[in-house]
Amino acid sequence: MKVRLFDSLTRSLRDLETAEPGVVRMYACGPTVYLPAHIGNFRANVCWDVVRRTLELLGWRVRKVMNITDVGHLTRDDTADGGEDKMEVTARKEGVDPLAVAQRYIDRFHADRRALRILDAEAYPRATEHVPGMIALIERLVARGHAYVVGGNVYFEVATFPAYGRLSGNSVDALVAGARVEPHPDKRHPADFALWKTDPSHLQQWDSPWGRGFPGWHIECSVMSVELLGTETLDLHTGGEDHLFPHHECEIAQSEGGRGVPFSRFWLHNRFMNVEGRRMGKSLGNYWTLDDLVAKGFDPVAVRYLLLSVQYRQPMNFTLEGVAGAKASVDRIRGAVRNLVEDPGAPPLAPAEAGEFDALEEGFRAALAEDFNTSAALGKVFDAVRKVNARGPFDPAGAARVRALFGTFDRVLDVLREDAPRAGGAPDSAIDALVAERQEARRARDFARADALRKRLDDLGVVLEDTPRGPRWTRR
RNA sequence: GGCGGCAUAGCCAAGUGGUAAGGCAACGGAUUGCAAAUCCGUUAUCCCCCGGUUCGAAUCCGGGUGCCGCCUCCA
Incomplete structure (x- = not known):
């Protein structure tokens, strides 16, 4: 499937289309580890997880790499006195x-990431x-005339890279025209950006x-x-839409300026999400x-579902x-x-019935294959849910077909598996005993006692x- | 000032020319000792507003309004 x-x-x-047939080399811009990641960061991560899982479902081999930015960077790409390094701020604090x-925030990032599957x-x-490797690329950029050295700092000269601005839809001139690019004493052009900063005081x-x-x-x-x-x-x-400019614009300039080949065949950017209708951000x-x-008692899987229920390219509003x-x-x-x-003894799937399940599976794949339209794909999932619930018993072959269908869905969604119960709850054996006791009460038509036992179970x-x-129980 | 995005029911949201998916919530019915789960039904004569193109538009074009993002660390 295309x-x-x-x-x-x-x-x-x-x-x-990829360089090597059937293999996708994918690079995702990852976290800067000086604060815990927030739910907006994880929207991006869940989006790229959906991309990766979709491609794998459709038969590609995905080689995914995500960086961890563990070097502090200045809050302003300015002179050495201009900004503070956020890693250093946190370290001092x-x-x-x-x-x-x-390391602290890397560990936490991975723990959260795994909880979100x-x-x-x-x-x-x-x-x-x-x-x-960075120094080597910078040397190459200097040698090729794309970068210049001023007082121990190295800057990329955007004027030497005509395509600078193409990704973000800006021209270099337009960037200058915007009031927010300030002239800089060391820079030949205000939009030039730092490749290396010499600073003996940096931690x-x-x-x-x-x-x-x-x-x-x-x-x-x-x-x-x-x-x-x-x-x-x-x-x-x-990456996130905020990376269009300057981060990815600069990556393209550096990479292509230094190597002379296109940096990436495809660029994907997720839209930001708001929280309760307002923008969120680390700095806010x-x-x-x-x-x-x-x-607050929410299940990480519910969070995963919510984050993937809106297509990555649509802004979403996160609410409790x-x-x-x-x-x-x-x-x-x-x-x-x-x-x-x-x-x-249940009747086997009629051909038409089997065909409907096949169509739902196909529809699920097709929705995801069209720019990862998870909302549309979930529509197919719930169509299947209703069909299964309405049908009644399945014969073994039919049951296997249905389980396989939901298995396919879950290769991307990954919401079916239940997490191990949280520690501290009543042991299963105690619950089973209460359930059995309630069954006794019901058999004796002592419904008051049965309801009291239900209440106790509810409290647990x-x-x-x-x-x-017969009775069946699950943990809330 | 430059660049870009979004406006669909109470909420989330799909749908990019052919007459409004799906989920949550709510209500009615079936079922149940009572529930839960499940099924059936109801909930947008209409897709921010105005104008245009078209046999036909939520979908295309023009104008307007509102909200949001990037241009500075940020998914």
Whole structure:
């Protein structure tokens, strides 16, 4: 099946084509680890997880790499006195060194990521481990006339790269015309950006031909992506819409200026999400972390569902009401599989019926293949849910077909599996005993006692259902 | 000042020329000892507003209004 995706650079839907048939080399811009990631960061991560899982479902092999920015970068790409380094700010505040800060938030990022069922990337390269490669690329840029050295700092000269601005839809002139690009004493052009800063006072510093200092923010991605994926032209490069400019614009200029080949065949950018109708951001401090939501009793899987329920290229509004609704949706999907009754005496699937299931599976794949339209894909999932719930018992072959269908859905969604119950709850054996006791009461038609026992179970966080095949319980 | 996006029921949201998917919530019915789950039904004569193109527009074009994003660290 052809996959069409929206390429930010050409602003068009294009069929996915890669250098190596059947293999996608994908690079995702990852977190800067000086604060816990918030739910907006994870929207991006879930989006790229959906991309990766969709491609794998459709038969591609995906090599995904995500960087970890563990070098502090200035809050302003300015003279050395112009800004503060955020890693260093956190390090000072917490009284530890920057690497300890980084490690703490890296660990937390991965814990949250796993809770949200975002599959492992092939590698998570850290900027601090790839400085020599960055220096090499910067030297190459200087040698090729794309960069210049001023007082130990190295700047990329945008005037030498005519395509600068193409990704973000700006021309260099337009960027200057905008009031927000200020003239800079060292820069030949206000839009020139730093590749290397010499600064002996910076906590993290490395030797370079231009002095002891640290790399500019953008250069790490140009270097690590190529080193880890083993190609100078990536197939897919992803990031948030905020990265269109300047980050990815600069990556393209550096990479193509230094190497002379296109940096990536496709650029994907996710739209931001708002929280309760307002924008969120690290610097605004109004963000939810996953821990915050778990503390409110929400299931990370519900969060995952909510984040993937809106297509990546649409802005989404995150609300607590939405998380609760997402949990209900997940329970409904799970219910279809859980309630499926397999009976050897049940009628087998009629050809038309089987055809409908096939069509739903095909529709699911097709929706995702069209620029990862998860909303439309979920429509197919719920059509299947209703069909299964309405049908009654399935014969073994039919049951297998239905389970396979939901297995296909879940290769992308990954919401069916239930997490292990949280520690501290009543043991299963105690719950089973209460359920059995209630059954006794019901048999004796002592409904007052039965209802009292239901209430006790409810207090233990147990949802009890009486089915035609006997009672069944789940943890809330 | 430059660049870009979005406006569909109470909420989330699909749909890019052929007469409004799906989810949550709500209500009615079936079912149940009561529930839960499930099924059936109801909930947008209409897709921000005005004008245009067309046999036909939520979908295309023009204008307007509102909201949002990037241009500075940020998914």
